[in-house]
Each structure stands twice: as C-alpha cells, then as structure tokens.
Amino acid sequence: MKKTRAQNLLKRFQGRDPQGRGEIDIDVKGGLVFLGLSDGVLYQSDKHGGKLISYIHKFTKPYPAMYCNIRGDTLVIHGRFKINKRGICG
Secondary structure, X not given: OXXXXXXXXXXXXXXXXXXXXXXXXXXXXXXXXXXXXXXXEEEEEOOOOOOOEEEEEEOOOOOOEEEEEOOOOOEEEEOOOEEEOOEEEO
C-alpha cells in the first residue's frame, strides 16, 4: 500500500515507519472559533528509542492562531510552522 503524506512526514520526524494508520472524523460544520494565539505546544512522544519523553516547543512570531470547532472537541493550530525531521520548526 502506498504511504500517505502524513505517514512520510512521521517517518521523517521520528525516523521510523508509522506503527499504524488511523483516521479521525473532524467536525467543522458551523465553522471554527478563534481562541487566541499559541505561544507553543507541550506534547509527549516515543520517537527516540521507544521511551516516552515530554517536549516543549515554543513558536516564533508571528504566533500561530488557535481555533476550536463549535462542539469544543477539536483543537486546530494554524500558522507558519513546519513539521520535518528536526521536529516542529517555526
């Protein structure tokens, strides 16, 4: 099966093939609500040797915008950053 763009991105980011493939259903009917600007993200990943490590990534200006859907169960961060083999850049 051909890899998706997301799977190729994860391979570059974590240096290994994705362990699975999933899809999520994102409901944006009714639009998105602007919450503010995001200074950064905190997340956990097992990208190095299978051990879960916490990461903090601070964004640079202009800060990305943060939105949620009207149900409040989906968070979207949109801005000038890229995800590549070095991680989250920008």
